[in-house]
Amino acid sequence: MAYLPHTQEEEKAMLEIVGVSSTEELFRDIPSEFRLDRPLRLPEGLSEKAAWEKMQDWAGKNKHAGEYLCFRGAGAYEHYQPRAVNHLLSRGDFYTAYTPYQPEISQGTLQAIFEYQTCICELTGMDVANASHYDGATALTEAALMALDATRRNKIAVSSLVHPEYRETMGTYLRGRGAEIITLPYENGLTVGMESGLEQYITDDLAAVIIQSPNFLGSIEDLKMFADAIHGKEGLLVACVDPLSLGILESPGQLGADIVVGDGQSLGLPLSFGGPYLGFMASKEKYVRRLPGRIVGKTVDKTGREGYVLTLQAREQHIRRERAGSNICSNQALCALAATIYLALLGPEGLAEVGRQCLQKSHYTQQRLAVLPGVSVPFTAPFFKEFVVKTTEDTTSINQRLWEAGILGGLELSRFYPELENHLLLCVTEMRSREEIELLVRVWGGDR
Amino acid sequence: MNYPEELSYTREHEWIRVEGKKGIIGITDYAQDSLGDVVFVELPEVGRKLKIGEVFGVVESVKAVSDIYSPCSGVVRAVNEKLLDHPEILNQDPYGEGWLIEVEMEELDSELLSSIEYADFAAGEE
Numbered sequence: 001m002a003y004l005p006h007t008q009e010e011e012k013a014m015l016e017i018v019g020v021s022s023t024e025e026l027f028r029d030i031p032s033e034f035r036l037d038r039p040l041r042l043p044e045g046l047s048e049k050a051a052w053e054k055m056q057d058w059a060g061k062n063k064h065a066g067e068y069l070c071f072r073g074a075g076a077y078e079h080y081q082p083r084a085v086n087h088l089l090s091r092g093d094f095y096t097a098y099t100p101y102q103p104e105i106s107q108g109t110l111q112a113i114f115e116y117q118t119c120i121c122e123l124t125g126m127d128v129a130n131a132s133h134y135d136g137a138t139a140l141t142e143a144a145l146m147a148l149d150a151t152r153r154n155k156i157a158v159s160s161l162v163h164p165e166y167r168e169t170m171g172t173y174l175r176g177r178g179a180e181i182i183t184l185p186y187e188n189g190l191t192v193g194m195e196s197g198l199e200q201y202i203t204d205d206l207a208a209v210i211i212q213s214p215n216f217l218g219s220i221e222d223l224k225m226f227a228d229a230i231h232g233k234e235g236l237l238v239a240c241v242d243p244l245s246l247g248i249l250e251s252p253g254q255l256g257a258d259i260v261v262g263d264g265q266s267l268g269l270p271l272s273f274g275g276p277y278l279g280f281m282a283s284k285e286k287y288v289r290r291l292p293g294r295i296v297g298k299t300v301d302k303t304g305r306e307g308y309v310l311t312l313q314a315r316e317q318h319i320r321r322e323r324a325g326s327n328i329c330s331n332q333a334l335c336a337l338a339a340t341i342y343l344a345l346l347g348p349e350g351l352a353e354v355g356r357q358c359l360q361k362s363h364y365t366q367q368r369l370a371v372l373p374g375v376s377v378p379f380t381a382p383f384f385k386e387f388v389v390k391t392t393e394d395t396t397s398i399n400q401r402l403w404e405a406g407i408l409g410g411l412e413l414s415r416f417y418p419e420l421e422n423h424l425l426l427c428v429t430e431m432r433s434r435e436e437i438e439l440l441v442r443v444w445g446g447d448r
Numbered sequence: 449m450n451y452p453e454e455l456s457y458t459r460e461h462e463w464i465r466v467e468g469k470k471g472i473i474g475i476t477d478y479a480q481d482s483l484g485d486v487v488f489v490e491l492p493e494v495g496r497k498l499k500i501g502e503v504f505g506v507v508e509s510v511k512a513v514s515d516i517y518s519p520c521s522g523v524v525r526a527v528n529e530k531l532l533d534h535p536e537i538l539n540q541d542p543y544g545e546g547w548l549i550e551v552e553m554e555e556l557d558s559e560l561l562s563s564i565e566y567a568d569f570a571a572g573e574e
Binding site for chain 1: 487488490508509510511512513515
């Protein structure tokens with residue numbers, strides 16, 4: 001069978017049916033001044049070798065985290081990925097980003113997704129997890145949609161310390177639906193609490209409160225307080241979390257969250273200039289039929305042998321069409337597998353150890369920076385691996401000095417929070433050694 | 449197929465039994481048969497106000513999910529909670545034990561079908 005889209009004979013037959021004599025005639029409605037009357041100005045074609053060299057040359061202009069000492073996070077984190085992860089991942093048996101279209105024949109793929117879902121449930125303290133989403137922003141958006149449907153309400157309260165880009169994604173999807181979004185202010189690095197006026201925002205028309213913890217400024221939020229407040233109005237708590245923090249922090253499920261989402265990139269996925277990453281999503285059993293996307297279930301066949309299936313598919317868009325819980329979901333099976341292998345290799349103890357190192361090293365770095373002249377610590381909230389410092393020196397010039405010494409400095413927060421002029425958000429993971437931290441402090445202080 | 453004469457029917461395959469101000473609503477024999485084995489039923493909360501034609505619930509079978517539309521306006525007074533744990537009752541007894549909700553009616557949809565009309569309509573759907 002030839003995979004030609006259409007032959008000249010077929011084109012002729014189609015044109016005859018439409019009633020025109022040539023392809024050119026199909027475009028006659030476009031005024032001539034809008035038509036291009038010359039070939040596109042493209043360079044001559046290159047040989048494969050020459051093209052490869054040119055692309056290598058372009059790629060070489062990129063700077064990546066591996067070439068710099070990375071002290072930046074803000075949603076994408078440099079953690080160590082054990083070599084075994086990539087080795088297992090690149091096996092042909094697994095190498096696809098998708099769940100197959102004839103899923104049950106691929107038992108290995110389904111089992112991997114099932115194990116992934118189990119890991120996510122254990123980490124988050126939830127009952128059910130789906131097979132993943134594109135990224136954290138999409139997962140957060142899906143959680144908001146789910147909460148609107150589950151409560152039949154039309155308003156969402158989101159903390160101003162949820163990742164600004166996640167909030168932007170959510171705003172885009174919720175706009176078409178006509179849902180209202182209110183933003184909770186922050187103080188001292190945390191979303192407003194009960195003692196500072198949270199109550200006035202928590203009304204009985206709210207579908208959900210969305211809190212990120214650790215939040216965008218790195219601080220650990222009191223999820224239980226938000227859960228209690230919103231549950232009093234019969235709304236849901238959506239928690240957006242860093243899964244890597246859950247080796248040492250209480251699970252959001254224990255703290256009262258109804259839906260837990262986040263980006264799984266921190267589970268040993270490479271930074272890769274921003275993707276592909278991994279959105280995860282889990283909820284209480286009560287909401288399983290509103291959970292978007294694919295869910296793998298474990299069952300037994302008629303002879304009692306264990307097997308895996310895609311389950312609860314009647315919720316999904318290929319069956320339920322426009323009434324499906326979601327029409328924007330896809331999954332990231334390969335990234336989910338990477339996260340699963342990472343978690344399996346580390347185990348609960350390993351994950352806790354990575355968490356402890358992030359905690360210790362970031363706190364050490366903060367203390368070391370705070371003694372530099374002109375550097376202060378603006379917030380006293382507890383944090384995990386990211387923290388904010390305020391400087392009297394222009395942050396751009398600090399970052400420039402660091403960059404020249406091979407260090408990727410903190411994020412200038414004024415980009416997202418204009419009121420945080422001269423504030424830098426720094427991230428210190430288990431990757432940084434004491435020597436590297438000392439180098440940061442020396443260069444920052446102007447001492448090479 | 450069985451379509452009791454004392455009930456009124458919608459083109460979306462719901463039935464309603466009117467008893468004074470009270471309306472009991474379910475899905476028809478044709479609906480349960482077309483859906484196949486029902487595995488999940490989602491019902492509204494008691495006290496919810498319904499409009500005529502509003503979606504108030506969902507019936508999910510192994511092969512499809514269907515919305516349920518209200519044949520009247522009014523306030524939900526009771527829901528058949530037995531269906532939450534035993535959705536198969538919907539297949540076994542759609543006009544009796546398999547009822548969905550009870551509504552305190554305000555207004556009945558003026559375009560409901562009689563048993564005979566619905567039987568014709570359902571036959572045409574096949």
